[in-house]
Amino acid sequence: MSVSDELAALLEEHRFDPETRICACGVECGVMCDNLTYLEHLNHALRNRFSVVELPEPDGYAEEQPYWDSTDYVEAEDGHVYLIGSTGYRKPNEARDLAAALVAAANRAEAQS
Numbered sequence: 001m002s003v004s005d006e007l008a009a010l011l012e013e014h015r016f017d018p019e020t021r022i023c024a025c026g027v028e029c030g031v032m033c034d035n036l037t038y039l040e041h042l043n044h045a046l047r048n049r050f051s052v053v054e055l056p057e058p059d060g061y062a063e064e065q066p067y068w069d070s071t072d073y074v075e076a077e078d079g080h081v082y083l084i085g086s087t088g089y090r091k092p093n094e095a096r097d098l099a100a101a102l103v104a105a106a107n108r109a110e111a112q113s
């Protein structure tokens with residue numbers, strides 16, 4: 001199942017009925033026992049399953065191929081993603097930066113092929 005399909009399924013799972021104020025999952029939005037607005041409830045549901053990251057712009061271009069260079073080096077070239085980095089531990093912010101650079105490079109690589 002693609003991410004788009006999973007997102008569509010999650011949105012269907014949390015479809016809101018404005019008349020009853022009950023989400024399809026059973027949460028009563030905006031009432032005493034479930035004191036969240038529907039948007040707050042949906043935000044929690046999305047964040048529990050998906051992560052949204054801002055995709056970074058390339059740090060530069062090497063022979064017209066975009067690259068991202070932080071703690072690891074990531075490059076999109078000829079429809080492929082190249083990662084040159086060390087194995088081992090990364091701080092959480094470094095891991096997120098690497099993940100965002102990999103997704104940005106994957107998007108560029110798909111656009112190249």
Ligand SMILES: [Zn+2]
Nearest residue numbers: 014023025027
């Ligand atoms: Zn729900």
